[in-house]
Amino acid sequence: MKISALDLKKQIEPIRQEIDAAIKEVIDNTAFILGNKVAEFEQHVVEYSGAKYAIGVSNGTDAISLALLALGIKAGDGVICPAFTYYATAGAVAAIGARPVFADIDYDTYNISLKSVEKILSRKNKVKAIIPVHLYGQCADMNGVLKLARKHKIKVVEDAAQSLGAEYRGRKAGTLGGCGTVSFYPGKNIGAFGDAGLILTNNKGLAEKLKILRNQGNKDKYYHLVLGRNNRLDTIQAVVLDVKLKYLDEWNKKRREVAQYYNRSLAGLPIKTPFVPDYTTHIYHQYVLRTTGTNKKFMDYLQAKGIDSRVFYPVPLHLQKCFKYLEYKVGDFPEAEKAAKQTFTLPIYPELTQEEKDYIIQSLKEFING
Template sequence: MSAADLAPVPTLDLSRQYAAVGEQIARAVADVCSAGRFILGREVGEFETAVARTTAASEAVGCASGTDALWLALAALRIGEGAAVVTTPFSFFATVSSILRAGARPVLADIDPVSFNLSADAVAEAVRANPDTRAIMPVHLYGQCADWDALAPVAAQNNLLLIEDAAQAFGASWNGVQAGALGDAAAFSFYPTKNLSAWGDAGLTTFRDAATGELARALRAHGMRRRYYHDEVGWNSRLDTVQAAVLLIKMQYIAQWNDDRRRVAERYAALFADTSLVGSVADGGIVLPTADPRGVHVWHQYVIRTPRRDDLRAHLTAHGIGSEVYYPVPLHMQDALRDLGYREGQFPESEKAAREVLALPIYPELREDEQVRVVEAIHKFFA
């Protein structure tokens, strides 16, 4: 049988999740609609409570998107004009754009080449060079927490706040502490591709301090604590009740789904171990992702790296196998961020990763036979 005769293996197939929970969600959404609880209905508060309980954060504040969640964290912590925030150039655009939107200045530091997360040594160097730094914003990239053992001392020694960009890491943890409760604040995205996903845009910010959470609730509603009385300029960034209802249903399953993702990642590792592919980028092979034993990885993405990334991706596409590149252009090389003053070559690990990373299909419902096809196609390419 040729590749053309086989069903595609998509990078993500949300229809499989819908088949499992779609009817439950439809009933929950219908209940919201029939009662007219569209704006900050009871499901929003119930979802916030569920997230706070799951993460052990003091406060959870729902909002309109993961991007807004990052802004809300910064705004509620009073990080704005005159402040610098150290973060990574190897992330989605919102990591830096949220800092700019808050009025602060992004300062970039390079990544660790194994985890793709912020390098604590690079952060320490950036903090020394920027005495106006108020916060560090690590990204828990691809579902694995940043090295909190190394980053937390840097923050403590310099009296800095820690804000988790946990958009890809719902359910991840570090040394037994859940993402969302590691820092002073954390931002989650529930974009449809995320492990815990809405049926549209949605986000949430967690806080360590109750007073900061209370401020965030006002800021997401135009700075109102009482209707039509505006204590300050906020924004319209409320979590829709319909999306909260969707997320409440999925919260019942997220622990199992994350376990299933870990099993898929383990199968990939076992399948690749039976080939001659695994080596180093230098010798032309592929490098597999790893899970730090100090944490719990939720495998939002399964990302390999190879110097022949673009040719391999074209080969997989020709064989009906999906893949994706997260992220092909580091943030310091984005046209929209030229005014930050960085140049190509300044963050070599981030630039190298951008040339070499490739995300393979991974989701809870991915079957073993589909994974076999993925690995066999990769083996055929290198053979």
């Protein structure tokens, strides 16, 4: 049997006609940049998320850079990021000339460790913002993050790239800090047909700034108020996403059911299933397991069985070559380093069949039991 990490063909097939019609309308109107269709999608995200404003942008990486710029983060400022996340969280910081300041993660949740953040903030440094990442689809401990941010007067950008639809104490991920950023990379729970992203905020002034920043720094064409960028959301992507948004909660629910099935089937075995604290829901962008051994052995075995298991992420950010100039070293963030060696995924998406789920569990059990 061959089971991929994700099967977008299966997701698209039942909604193909709706998407084709939406794309056709954009082509018929030859309105490809911003316009009503982008505004309509943004309004639907506002209704979905409960945020006051949603600003569609080019991708989830640019969303972070723009959010930082709108919040006044400048070249040379320090921005705290978890050491265990996708590269783009810190890449977006470096892209505006700011300096990523890494923090360790929690053993159980893989999200940013408040203790580690507190330690950083207790030192004299130029930290001006923090980016908690809601990794794999569940929220970081936002009350703790917001409390520390208030105390130290730093800005908060939630990286909700992997978690649109997850809730922190009944509020949607991305709506709790100064800005929240979303990625619609095709493999996300709701993905575009290319690159796309979005920024959420409850602050009118920030929303206005972001609309100007994403569009070459102008409000009225050819009158450039600030040094903006070309970071608009393509209209074609907006209409695709607008169709998909209606199905997001149903898809997330199905992912949760797959995760619950895996959890039940693996109970009692020497493998750590995902821990979900009571302050957050989980939308299982990834279903991540942890072994006391090395993840590569598990991944290789499952891959040999035709199961597309992955490691997200094999190298923590403080040890990536591109961040060598920040002068971190092995041992600086032990939990991030351990997670990179011990965690691996099982395929998870709404369309997985019972037969496929059973085969995945049976193969994993075979390996665990020798």
